[in-house]
Amino acid sequence: MEKSNTEQLYEEEMQMFADDEQIDSFREQFLDMHPYDQASFFIEMPKETRLKIYTYLSPEELADVMEHIELDDIRPLFTEMDPRLAAMVLAKMATDDAVDILNELEKDVVVSLLTIMDDKNASEIKELLHYEEKTAGSIMTTEFISVYENKMVKEVMEFLKAEAPEAETIYYLYVVDEDKHLVGVTSLRDLIIADPDTQVSELMSENVLSVSVAKDQEEVAQMIRDYDFLAMPVVDFQNHLLGIITVDDILDVMEEEASEDYSLLAGVSDMDRPKDSAFISAKKRLPWLVILLFLGILTASLIGQFEQTLEQVAVLAIFIPLIAGMAGNTGTQALAVAVRGITTGDYGKQGKMKLIAREAGTGLINGIVCGVLITGIVYFWQDDFFLGVLVGLSIMATLVIATLAGALVPLLMDRLNIDPAVASGPFITTINDLISILIYFGLATTFMQYLV
Amino acid sequence: MEKSNTEQLYEEEMQMFADDEQIDSFREQFLDMHPYDQASFFIEMPKETRLKIYTYLSPEELADVMEHIELDDIRPLFTEMDPRLAAMVLAKMATDDAVDILNELEKDVVVSLLTIMDDKNASEIKELLHYEEKTAGSIMTTEFISVYENKMVKEVMEFLKAEAPEAETIYYLYVVDEDKHLVGVTSLRDLIIADPDTQVSELMSENVLSVSVAKDQEEVAQMIRDYDFLAMPVVDFQNHLLGIITVDDILDVMEEEASEDYSLLAGVSDMDRPKDSAFISAKKRLPWLVILLFLGILTASLIGQFEQTLEQVAVLAIFIPLIAGMAGNTGTQALAVAVRGITTGDYGKQGKMKLIAREAGTGLINGIVCGVLITGIVYFWQDDFFLGVLVGLSIMATLVIATLAGALVPLLMDRLNIDPAVASGPFITTINDLISILIYFGLATTFMQYLV
Missing domain, CATH: 3.10.580.10 (CBS-domain)
Known part of the structure; x- marks a missing residue:
């Protein structure tokens, strides 16, 4: 959310109070804000100002602030704080939030913080630290009634x-x-x-x-x-x-899971953050790209097998991206539908067989419509009926198989207890590139005599 | 969630009570369940059983059930119910839920239901019906203290x-x-x-x-x-x-928005539901596929411009899907990062310029890495240094431009006040196909003398 001018002025004044050690004025303005706004303000301050603010606030007040800071931003704060203060702040926080923060810190820092902390709080936190990530245990709090x-x-x-x-x-x-x-x-x-x-x-x-x-x-x-x-x-x-x-906490879980599914569909395993440099961002995306590059080489070498066909009928090359592209598109659609259905639990055991049958039907209908369309277009454009039929048939067969593949891959992963969302869009797209090329050139080579 | 055998037996018994008009036994078991479970049971019953159940429960009790039924399933229920009962049930529901249901029904049904309803409830509901979909007004309730x-x-x-x-x-x-x-x-x-x-x-x-x-x-x-x-x-x-x-209600909004963004990234404008037939599912996906088919024809006709180049160097065709695929992949990654960043509000005005600069850098780094990799591979595979350099340079240029395009398109849409999530993966992939082909064949035609 963008800030209004009044908010900007208010915050500038608070920073001035903090820097000039006008503690009472600072506290009055700062504590009048909601903890989320306190956190947003706090994280924007330069380190020198923050170091002063730590001394103006009580551990309880700081705990409120820290509970509302994004986990990605938390590490520098708990590193720059005096360890005894850090331990007191953690002790005053809701145990689940304290555990989330400790999970972001270096192991030796965690050990020393827990050593300083009083025994009751430390043992409560230690208990929660044991639970595996993304389980109910890891997000629960022990402060219940x-x-x-x-x-x-x-x-x-x-x-x-x-x-x-x-x-x-x-x-x-x-x-x-x-x-x-x-x-x-x-x-x-x-x-x-x-x-x-x-x-x-x-x-x-x-x-x-x-x-x-x-x-x-x-x-x-x-x-x-x-x-x-x-x-x-x-x-x-x-x-x-x-x-x-x-x-x-469930709102955060939903946001996290949605973001994860979305990123995986796009082939970004770990979402970039606005502050990431180009290097960090490239590092996050390169692994996928390199894997896809090698899969692309597979496709290329597959076309290489048909070089003779291509030399005889160069016009065939024109339709490669169209056919491969349609395979990728339909596959990604089917993938998204299947992943969404599996993760929201909309399919039972029976439902999965039904889903496969449905996707085969959908692929066939889409294949026939797109196939007939493209046959007509290619016929009028290239004035070559057989080329039209070849491209049309390829699109049809491709759409059926690529749609099925898009649905089958996540179902298979689910069966193997892998999160189906890992079957990303680019991955299925590249697999479907391969399938579509095989169909297209297979058909072209078989019916070569009608083309030349 | 799958059902245990006990749950199954319990539900079969309830259905028997309902069908045999053992009203007291039915009510006892049914009202002992959480309304969500009541709703799940209710929706699974055949119509004849449901028609009996309507007469066993009070409007208040039915309102509780209806509040927990998915909106997609609601229309047949309010059509099969006696209109006077339907109006009473709606009057007993939270106004926001009643409005959600009325939005699912035919206009004349809504008018007649509101006519039967007592004035106070009807006017409360009418007021909420005015608010535009997906605004705070459309999801708020008037039952506050x-x-x-x-x-x-x-x-x-x-x-x-x-x-x-x-x-x-x-x-x-x-x-x-x-x-x-x-x-x-x-x-x-x-x-x-x-x-x-x-x-x-x-x-x-x-x-x-x-x-x-x-x-x-x-x-x-x-x-x-x-x-x-x-x-x-x-x-x-x-x-x-x-x-x-x-x-x-916010949990539902988050689920709805996440599902929408996810579907759009995959090029499915309206998510399929498990119950959809192949026809309905094909109807939902075909519009996208046909648009993409026409964009694909553009790409094909672009390659057609380079038919002469292709006839002279048929081997060029081999790398078309690789280059087009990489353009699509990197574009989808950049798109997802940008859409996510925009919708979560992580970028201010300044941040958007920074994002573009960052994406240019990321594209360049990824382009250099993948470009050098593929140059080496093609050189050793095809024993043709110039071909290797040509493919490598194309990949490099493609990755820079496709990454930028992936980020720019959603930013542009946001500027034009269009939901950036509408810039779907398949759309950006097909645009990037076009760009990559232009770069690849442009370079190949320019440096033709080194290739033949």
Whole structure:
């Protein structure tokens, strides 16, 4: 979002206060902003100004700021901070956010920060650090509110008043038995409406949905979206309540997963960032390009096999990019549909067979339409009916096979437990180049006598 | 998600209860499920069973179910229902969900449903129906809780108890003045901690962020994600509070926008659905394919201009798909990076010039690496140094220009206020085919004497 002039002036004034050590004026303006705006301001400051600001704010206040800084920007901040301050700030943050930050830092820095930190916070964080990336465990927080089923509503309300400032959300309350098994859920909304003398067990819903710590974050996001939850409890294999995942973290997960799928479709394994230099950006894209270059050489050597055909009928070369291009286009379409369908879980087992049959049908219809169109065009343009039929037939066959390939590759990857989104557009395009050339020159060589 | 056997049995039993008119048993099992699961079950039933179920449930209970049915599946349900029941169900739904459903129905059905509905609900819905699709107005709900600034915390808590069952969220309370201007915000969390005798004006934050009704839904999603809000107030141009947008609707917006960007990158303007037949699916993809076919004919006729060159040096044809393919690949990468950067708002005005410069650099580095690689390979393979240099130079020039084109096209579209995501991968690929052919054959024709 672009800044208005007023915002710009406000921020310039704050920087002046910070640099001139007018601590009270700085604090007043700074703390009046939402933490996200504090974070945006903070990250734009020169290092000298930031070093001063660290001394003006309490660890709690800094924790609020740090929770809203993009993870890509976090490392320099925790490196320039005094380690004792860094440890205190981390201890004041929501555990899930602290863990996210520690995952961005060097291993020895993490160890020393956890050593300085008080034992309770350190052990909570250490526990979360164990969970594998992109699982429910890695995105959950341990700052949740759980209550025993035999408590009264009025007792719970008193308890909430004390716990509210620390908890990540107070709007869902998870009910546990004496062994910390998750047995129910209730909401602050229900508590407010309820008679203060009701027991929690009467109020709660026993039909509580939870996810296992090992669950993929994308599936958790899908569940929270389907059920319209604000938070979801995370349990271990014995149904002990371990933590909760809140909807604000799910928004980030969705953004991350969407960005990942999008990049992979375009053949960029790791998305460039606006600040990346040309070198870094080239480094991220080159691996794909080099692989595709070698696949392209395969295609070239395949055409090389047909050099004799080409020497006799040079006009054949004219239609190479058209046919290869159409193969790539239709393949990418089918790929996108299949990947999207698989990742959103819209296909069951039966659905997959149906998808393949559907794609074959779609390829055939598209093939016939495009094939007939191009036959006519080539006939009128080159005044050569057989050339027209050859190009038309090639397009038709190519579209059927390339459409199928586009759908089959991600399905196959899914079967092999590889994320189907990895089957990128450029990859399928290059594979389909190969297939289309084989069909086109195969047909041309077979029916050579009609062409010359 | 796939179903377990227990779930399957449970659902079969419910269907039996429904078909046999064992209303009490059916209601007991059905109402024990989460509305999302009720919706999933409901949509899988045959029409005859559904027609019975309509009579077993109250309009409120049906509203809960309907709120969780995918919009694509909604039309047949509201067509098979008795219109008076349909109107009652819509009246019991959250206004934003009711509006979403009405947008799926035929215009005359909408008019007749609104005529049957009681005036209060009908006028609320009519107001929301006016807002343009994909704006804040179109996704907001009018069931929010607003309080006057001079109220006491204890009064507000009493008020909440009465309003809680109806409101979309009771966790954020928006504070308005006498003329309904939005002046502040407070949360149920703050209310619970606060002394019951505090005035709302002392408790509230005056620094309340809001969006205008006309704001694009994607920008609203970005704000809610950045600020970690559960809801966001929507105001008109005079800052009157009109409605709120809740985070559960934002999850749907994010899914919708991600799906749209992904499909467009692959050249599918409207995503296929698992249930679509081959005909429907072909109809969705054909427009793109036909446009690309005509662009491909342009490329073909361009090569046709160089037929003489091709007749003299047939080997040139071998490298056409390689060069065109690399142009397409690098263009799609640059496109994806630019579109992503623009839609997430990571670039300011300055950033766009920087992006272009960066992409030129990236294209040059990738071009040099791939160009040198391919020169060596072609030289050793074809034993022709000049051919190697020709292909290498073409790849290099192609990669620079195609990378730039990939970034420039979405930037240009953004400048023209067109969604940059519309610049799909296949489109940029086909444009880059053209560019690459021009470079390759242009160079080949110019330096012909070294090749033959």
